[in-house]
Amino acid sequence: MRQLHPIPHGDNDSGTDLAARLRPQFAQPVILVDPDDPVIGGPQCLVPVCDRLAVIFGKCSAHHQRWIEAGRPDDVETWAKSAPANRRWLHQPRKCAITTCHRSRREHGLCHSHASRWQKQGRAGLTQWIADGGGGPPLPAGDGCRFPDCCLEAEGEAGLCDHHRNRWIRADRPPIESWLLGCATFGQDRFDLRALPLKMRLEIAYAIQCRVDERRTITRPHSIRRLLRALPGGGVPSLLDRSPDSWMAYLGFSSERGYIERRFLLDAIGYLRDLVDGVGWDAEFPRDVWLLRRLGFPGRDTRFRFTGIEPIWLRQLTKRWARWRLSTGIAVATVGADIRAITLFAQSFPALQRGPEALTRELVEVHLAHLIERFPNPKSRTGQLSSLAGLLRAARQHGWESRLSAQVDLFPEDYPRLVKGPPRALSEAVMAQLEHPCVLARFADSRGRLLARILMSTGLRVGDGARLRLDCVVRDGQGAPYLRYTNHKMRRDAFVPIDTDLAEAIAVQQQAVLDEFDDPAVLLPRPTRNPDGKVAFSTATFRGELREWLRVSDVRDELGRAVHVAPHQWRHTFGTRLINNEVPQETVRRLLDHDSHAMTSHYARLSDTTIREQWERARKVNIAGEALATDTGPLADAVWMKNNLSRAKMALPNGYCSLPLQQKCEFANACLTCPVFVTTPEFLPQHRHQLEQTQDLIAQADRNGHQRLAEMNRTVEKNLLAIIDGLTTSDGCCGGGKSCACNGKSGSNAC
Numbered sequence: 001m002r003q004l005h006p007i008p009h010g011d012n013d014s015g016t017d018l019a020a021r022l023r024p025q026f027a028q029p030v031i032l033v034d035p036d037d038p039v040i041g042g043p044q045c046l047v048p049v050c051d052r053l054a055v056i057f058g059k060c061s062a063h064h065q066r067w068i069e070a071g072r073p074d075d076v077e078t079w080a081k082s083a084p085a086n087r088r089w090l091h092q093p094r095k096c097a098i099t100t101c102h103r104s105r106r107e108h109g110l111c112h113s114h115a116s117r118w119q120k121q122g123r124a125g126l127t128q129w130i131a132d133g134g135g136g137p138p139l140p141a142g143d144g145c146r147f148p149d150c151c152l153e154a155e156g157e158a159g160l161c162d163h164h165r166n167r168w169i170r171a172d173r174p175p176i177e178s179w180l181l182g183c184a185t186f187g188q189d190r191f192d193l194r195a196l197p198l199k200m201r202l203e204i205a206y207a208i209q210c211r212v213d214e215r216r217t218i219t220r221p222h223s224i225r226r227l228l229r230a231l232p233g234g235g236v237p238s239l240l241d242r243s244p245d246s247w248m249a250y251l252g253f254s255s256e257r258g259y260i261e262r263r264f265l266l267d268a269i270g271y272l273r274d275l276v277d278g279v280g281w282d283a284e285f286p287r288d289v290w291l292l293r294r295l296g297f298p299g300r301d302t303r304f305r306f307t308g309i310e311p312i313w314l315r316q317l318t319k320r321w322a323r324w325r326l327s328t329g330i331a332v333a334t335v336g337a338d339i340r341a342i343t344l345f346a347q348s349f350p351a352l353q354r355g356p357e358a359l360t361r362e363l364v365e366v367h368l369a370h371l372i373e374r375f376p377n378p379k380s381r382t383g384q385l386s387s388l389a390g391l392l393r394a395a396r397q398h399g400w401e402s403r404l405s406a407q408v409d410l411f412p413e414d415y416p417r418l419v420k421g422p423p424r425a426l427s428e429a430v431m432a433q434l435e436h437p438c439v440l441a442r443f444a445d446s447r448g449r450l451l452a453r454i455l456m457s458t459g460l461r462v463g464d465g466a467r468l469r470l471d472c473v474v475r476d477g478q479g480a481p482y483l484r485y486t487n488h489k490m491r492r493d494a495f496v497p498i499d500t501d502l503a504e505a506i507a508v509q510q511q512a513v514l515d516e517f518d519d520p521a522v523l524l525p526r527p528t529r530n531p532d533g534k535v536a537f538s539t540a541t542f543r544g545e546l547r548e549w550l551r552v553s554d555v556r557d558e559l560g561r562a563v564h565v566a567p568h569q570w571r572h573t574f575g576t577r578l579i580n581n582e583v584p585q586e587t588v589r590r591l592l593d594h595d596s597h598a599m600t601s602h603y604a605r606l607s608d609t610t611i612r613e614q615w616e617r618a619r620k621v622n623i624a625g626e627a628l629a630t631d632t633g634p635l636a637d638a639v640w641m642k643n644n645l646s647r648a649k650m651a652l653p654n655g656y657c658s659l660p661l662q663q664k665c666e667f668a669n670a671c672l673t674c675p676v677f678v679t680t681p682e683f684l685p686q687h688r689h690q691l692e693q694t695q696d697l698i699a700q701a702d703r704n705g706h707q708r709l710a711e712m713n714r715t716v717e718k719n720l721l722a723i724i725d726g727l728t729t730s731d732g733c734c735g736g737g738k739s740c741a742c743n744g745k746s747g748s749n750a751c
């Protein structure tokens with residue numbers, strides 16, 4: 001949020017204050033554009049000798065015009081190489097032919113003074129006259145011409161050489177400083193504010209500076225040039241002297257016509273109003289319409305209106321509740337819906353104006369009856385009721401309103417019974433189509449396509465997926481990939497195992513983002529208003545793309561009907577698939593990063609935690625009997641989930657497979673010779689048993705002369721011996737942890 005202090009909106013004051021807020025670059029009547037600035041700058045004209053911004057087909061407007069005049073040559077690049085620069089305007093005027101004279105040439109190759117001397121001396125042979133030094137002593141030296149980069153001497157009061165003085169006179173003798181500035185910056189990309197009233201000049205400069213600081217909306221000079229020309233005609237000294245509506249009516253802008261200029265003007269007025277009114281909670285809370293941007297929330301015009309809540313006590317209560325909810329991180333949209341629900345309640349009962357005492361159980365019951373008529377859909381009705389219940393609960397909890405009767409509340413019986421809809425998971429028939437590479441390839445936007453894949457294979461919430469950070473893939477000690485994301489609902493970071501294909505697709509996207517932006521922050525940057533790549537893809541855009549993708553790829557269900565998919569259904573699908581694969585309930589809960597609320601999962605959690613603890617404490621070895629480092633921190637949780645998942649998919653009798661998720665194993669019974677096999681002391685009995693069996697097999701094979709079979713089993717025997725050795729010889733303890741007879745104490749001889 002911008003740190004601003006309110007300034008009084010006096011005619012003199014605000015002008016001076018604005019001037020003090022402007023950085024030198026913007027405190028100019030003509031603001032020059034730094035082409036490297038991501039907001040006001042941009043790519044440069046194709047013509048190598050031109051330093052202007054490209055505004056049309058890769059060219060500046062002047063070179064575009066020249067290209068048209070040249071008959072629109074197809075090979076633009078070649079044409080561009082020979083195209084001249086635009087700034088002929090600043091070419092040096094030619095000087096007087098007399099070597100010692102530094103005045104501008106006017107007639108016969110001579111300056112005005114030398115020309116008249118020549119005439120007076122009878123117009124002798126000019127060449128000789130010049131060679132002889134101009135018929136007399138050199139003219140007295142004068143000051144340099146004030147015109148930028150002009151090397152000639154000034155003549156006359158304007159301080160300009162004769163050439164530039166003539167040009168100034170032809171321009172109707174404008175104020176000289178302003179004219180010089182215009183000439184100096186002519187042919188450069190600039191915001192020319194000279195025609196604006198002084199105060200408005202500062203206001204526009206301030207708006208441009210705010211846009212640059214926000215680094216969101218690209219604001220190039222050509223896109224607001226028309227606006228800057230039209231503003232002085234408004235006949236007022238300040239943007240704040242007319243209402244936004246009155247400006248739009250005068251300028252003829254609408255959301256269809258002049259959109260960019262309209263948005264700039266509205267933003268400019270907004271920046272100024274923020275200055276005048278102040279921002280932050282202290283300034284905004286007392287108001288009855290809150291501008292969310294002033295409270296540091298995104299969105300340029302999002303507002304909360306409390307004006308519909310007539311009873312002052314209820315309005316105050318609602319504001320306090322809304323502030324509290326926002327500060328606990330509840331989404332703006334949710335709080336907005338709450339406020340609308342309370343507004344509806346307040347408007348239904350004018351009697352509430354009498355005070356909190358007027359809020360009775362009877363009133364609540366009448367409200368219930370009204371709601372049935374107004375919201376036949378039980379879900380919307382539940383929303384209305386929960387908002388009211390939430391307000392009452394918070395008011396009681398925090399003692400905000402002592403006059404509220406203790407009896408007034410909403411009870412579980414007050415809520416409509418929700419009709420259970422059909423299962424929200426998608427059928428495997430639909431999923432098979434959606435996951436098919438050819439169908440995925442039809443997803444037009446590569447960002448949306450990747451997000452769809454991520455959602456399908458991890459069950460993330462769409463908001464969490466859209467906001468993934470650029471460095472969202474981490475690997476465990478065995479190199480298996482995990483997706484790191486922020487669970488915005490629970491406000492914490494979480495990990496979910498992913499397969500290697502998805503990890504590769506993410507790596508491709510990471511590279512694309514790094515190529516596009518200097519210092520990007522997110523994996524899926526939104527394509528517009530995002531010059532730095534710091535703003536994430538919007539879920540609304542994704543939903544639109546998803547609809548379009550389903551339409552073009554013609555995905556149908558088992559009955560041949562076109563399929564509608566809401567991203568959240570993938571979360572249900574993911575959970576259902578796991579349950580169907582007999583993944584323990586607790587692992588599913590953690591993969592989805594739910595907070596457990598079902599009592600039934602309690603037992604599952606206990607047993608899972610116990611096993612998990614053993615896994616953490618246990619010594620883990622590979623087939624060579626070498627101890628493996630344990631992943632620590634939050635990632636350890638994800639590693640455990642992944643191994644649990646793999647165990648559900650492929651239960652090994654003697655250990656764990658640390659293969660990355662969903663990578664297929666073709667040698668499921670060759671684990672004892674496989675490099676990714678991991679085992680723990682809990683499997684020692686199995687290993688000892690298998691060792692006996694293997695040794696028997698070897699003896700048998702030797703007896704029967706089966707060389708190869710004996711050889712293979714010797715490798716297994718060797719690995720088993722290494723495993724048993726590795727599992728039993730550390731720290732004087734077998735590693736069995738609490739379940740071991742030594743009770744986890746190393747050095748005791750109980751193992």
Ligand code: SF4
Nearest residue numbers: 657665670671674677
């Ligand atoms: S052979 Fe290796 S990859 Fe296959 S299941 Fe066994 S441990 Fe996993």
Ligand SMILES: [Zn+2]
Nearest residue numbers: 045050060063
């Ligand atoms: Zn150009």
Ligand SMILES: [Zn+2]
Nearest residue numbers: 096101111114
């Ligand atoms: Zn001269």
Ligand SMILES: [Zn+2]
Nearest residue numbers: 145150161164
């Ligand atoms: Zn000059």
Ligand SMILES: [Zn+2]
Nearest residue numbers: 733734742751
């Ligand atoms: Zn022990």
